[in-house]
Amino acid sequence: xxxxxxxxxxxxxxxxxxxxxxxxxxxxxxxxxxxxxxxxxxxxxxxxxxxxxxxxxxxxxxxxxxxxxxxxxxxxxxxxxxxxxxxxxxxxxxxxxxxxxxxxxxxxxxxxx
Amino acid sequence: xxxxxxxxxxxxxxxxxxxxxxxxxxxxxxxxxxxxxxxxxxxxxxxxxxxxxxxxxxxxxxxxxxxxxxxxxxxxxxxxxxxxxxxxxxxxxxxxxxxxxxxxxxxxxxxxx
Numbered sequence: 631x632x633x634x635x636x637x638x639x640x641x642x643x644x645x646x647x648x649x650x651x652x653x654x655x656x657x658x659x660x661x662x663x664x665x666x667x668x669x670x671x672x673x674x675x676x677x678x679x680x681x682x683x684x685x686x687x688x689x690x691x692x693x694x695x696x697x698x699x700x701x702x703x704x705x706x707x708x709x710x711x712x713x714x715x716x717x718x719x720x721x722x723x724x725x726x727x728x729x730x731x732x733x734x735x736x737x738x739x740x741x742x743x
Numbered sequence: 744x745x746x747x748x749x750x751x752x753x754x755x756x757x758x759x760x761x762x763x764x765x766x767x768x769x770x771x772x773x774x775x776x777x778x779x780x781x782x783x784x785x786x787x788x789x790x791x792x793x794x795x796x797x798x799x800x801x802x803x804x805x806x807x808x809x810x811x812x813x814x815x816x817x818x819x820x821x822x823x824x825x826x827x828x829x830x831x832x833x834x835x836x837x838x839x840x841x842x843x844x845x846x847x848x849x850x851x852x853x854x855x856x
Contacts, residue, residue: 636786674787674833674846720786728775728837729794732844734786 632657636721636735643742649694649708651738653721656702661723663704664732665696668718680704681726716742745770747836749847756824756854764819764850766834770842776817777835777844778808787833793817804828824854 636653643649655661665677676689678696686696693712697705704721718739722732747768756762768774775794779787791802798810808819819832834847 672831673848676843679843718784722786728842729792731777731789731792732787733789734779736786737784739784 632723632733634721634723634733634735636738638738639736640739641741643711643740645713645742646710649706649711649715649740651706651719651721651740653704653706653735654702655723658702658723658725660701660726662726662730663698663702664722664724665704665706666720666722666734668720668737674720678706711742713742716740745774745836745838745842745845747834747845747847749832749834749850751850752848753851753853756852758826758854758856759823762819762821762824762828762852762854764832764834764852766817766819766847768815768817768834768836770836770838772838775837776808776810777837778802778806778817778819779833779835779846780804781831781833781849790819824852826854826856828852829854 633656663680666674668674680686680698683698694708718737720737721735724730724732749766777792778790780790781787790806791800793800793810801807806821808817810817831849831851833849835844837844
């Protein structure tokens with residue numbers, strides 16, 4: 631069966647520091663991968679998605695970037711964090727095809743101080 | 744443009760009573776529809792989906808949803824609510840075949856003993 635791992639679970643970082651959040655998927659090949667941010671425990675904002683190695687689509691211009699160095703690895707990064715980057719970050723994967731649901735990791739709670 | 748609306752921020756029901764969480768959508772063409780549940784500080788869990796066929800879809804944990812094309816709705820239902828059903832519920836829609844998955848703002852379900 632497929633599993634998704636996301637770490638760390640919580641992170642407190644000072645303003646201006648770099649960020650690296652990692653997500654890996656097991657049990658499937660060539661998944662679509664996604665990074666979402668959830669603010670205030672409600673709406674989900676799609677940040678990036680990837681349909682293959684090195685293929686990244688950005689949905690919202692911002693202080694963040696994403697990379698997919700391996701088929702089942704998706705990394706969210708920032709060179710310098712802003713206070714507004716605080717939030718709950720969720721990684722997800724899906725099979726290709728519009729009828730496939732997304733499957734989410736347990737998220738990373740990022741607090742920028 | 745595709746969109747999804749969850750008109751209720753919160754739904755309160757007594758344990759043992761039936762529950763309904765409402766969702767309406769707007770897409771061009773036939774939609775793919777999904778329901779997810781989120782427990783505090785966790786990722787979203789897939790509950791069920793409608794792609795085509797029978798308008799009543801059954802999913803995990805005793806939940807079901809009814810697709811109504813004329814009313815462009817996809818309401819989530821359960822015949823008998825449990826206290827453990829208390830969580831945040833998200834409806835999502837995708838305009839096939841390759842449209843992005845759009846989430847509603849979420850509805851908090853509170854089931855009281």
